Amino acid sequence: MKKKKIPERKCIACNSRDAKKSLLRIVKNKDGEIFIDPTNKANGRGAYVCATKECLTKAIKTKALNRAFKIDVDDSVYDELLKELNNYNDEN
Numbered sequence: 363m364k365k366k367k368i369p370e371r372k373c374i375a376c377n378s379r380d381a382k383k384s385l386l387r388i389v390k391n392k393d394g395e396i397f398i399d400p401t402n403k404a405n406g407r408g409a410y411v412c413a414t415k416e417c418l419t420k421a422i423k424t425k426a427l428n429r430a431f432k433i434d435v436d437d438s439v440y441d442e443l444l445k446e447l448n449n450y451n452d453e454n
């Protein structure tokens with residue numbers, strides 16, 4: 363029997379690979395808006411980070427998102443992502 367392939371994504375902060383669902387998808391849409399995509403279905407360029415404050419904070423400090431999206435991500439966007447992560451963890 364063929365083993366079912368689980369899509370793996372790499373965290374932009376710690377570089378560990380994990381099954382897609384334990385990582386948080388961050389999307390930049392065509393309008394340049396950056397947000398957490400809990401549905402994993404939003405259109406746009408996606409980057410993945412562990413759903414932990416540690417990894418998101420590290421991604422912010424190392425400007426990993428700037429590299430992933432090839433743009434300068436504004437500090438206010440990072441603040442917003444941290445807030446969204448807190449909400450996300452509260453709901454799950």
Ligand SMILES: [Zn+2]
Nearest residue numbers: 373376412417
């Ligand atoms: Zn990570």
